[in-house]
Amino acid sequence: MIEEARASDSRNTAKDLADCSCYIVHPECVEAARSAAIEPRLLAALGELFKVFSDATRLRILGALSVGELCVCDIGAVLGMTQSAVSHQLAVLRAAGLVAYRREGKTVYYRLADDHVTTLLKMGKEHASERARGEA
Amino acid sequence: MIEEARASDSRNTAKDLADCSCYIVHPECVEAARSAAIEPRLLAALGELFKVFSDATRLRILGALSVGELCVCDIGAVLGMTQSAVSHQLAVLRAAGLVAYRREGKTVYYRLADDHVTTLLKMGKEHASERARGEA
DNA sequence: TGAACATATGAACAAACGAACATATATAGA
DNA sequence: TCTATATATGTTCGTTTGTTCATATGTTCA
Secondary structure, rough: OOHHHHHHOOOOOOOOOOOOOOOOOOOHHHHHHHHHHOHHHHHHHHHHHHHOOHHHHHHHHHHHHOOOEEEEHHHHHOOOOHHHHHHHHHHHHHHHEEEEEEEEOOEEEEEEEHHHHHHHHHHHHHHHHHHHHHHH | OOOHHHHHHOOOOOOOOOOOOOOOHHHHHHHHHHHOOOHHHHHHHHHHHHHHOHHHHHHHHHHHHHHOOOHHHHHHHHOOOOOOHHHHHHHHHHHHHOOOEEOOOOOOEEEEOOOOHHHHHHHHHHHHHHHHHOOO
């Protein structure tokens, strides 16, 4: 459909649809892309999800938890970080639903919330390492 | 292995390994998690990758491009954004290797770089929408 | 070559973010 | 209840990030 729109080369010299400073070149393509737009609610959730994954400290925490359940103190030791810093990031991960926890006395054990987390991590790793290989 | 380490309940009351303010509770678990740590180089790349995905504008651009190739001007029209703003974000996406482009006269057409992008987007969407459903 | 258009880039500013420090909550044991 | 330990949270601060405005590069056509 996009192809046909381009093929007909329907140029629209008016600026009717654009907040953009230039002319709309392919109105049909624009319309198609617009109607396929991600809903604002999902868009926000998606952004939040990836944002949580975008921090090195949080990635390291997730990586550590992928080996198995750990308490806050252990995580701090693994990363060589303050308990406070770890706890703050755990709060972020908790809010995003990426980790679950379980209290046992004074100790709180954290674990990955579900398989989605592992999968996203793995997929990201694959892409990142392929990229790195391609650039080198 | 983690299980056994926990089962033996080997508490280490010394603070030898920890920059953390508290005692290391499960040294074996810590050691296991440490040896499974993501290499710094991959970690950085991974963080960068997800960071690029974490912005709503960039996600919308990627979403638009998932329908088909678009020129900068079209993208601006789809998002209702300035050409400058779009171009800046395209530069970020380009640097991350998430989009490819092709010049045709004055016009530059952008497209998704490879299937990894589509896959990551789809996976993120699935997780995000499942989460949203669970919270509602 | 010069004007018009499409895109890219530089600089500046406000908003968002993570680290660090201090402090609060919660649980166990005496 | 008082103390010690484990974790959580509030706040401040330096840095990063996205947008905007202005300008530069690059391409076509006359």
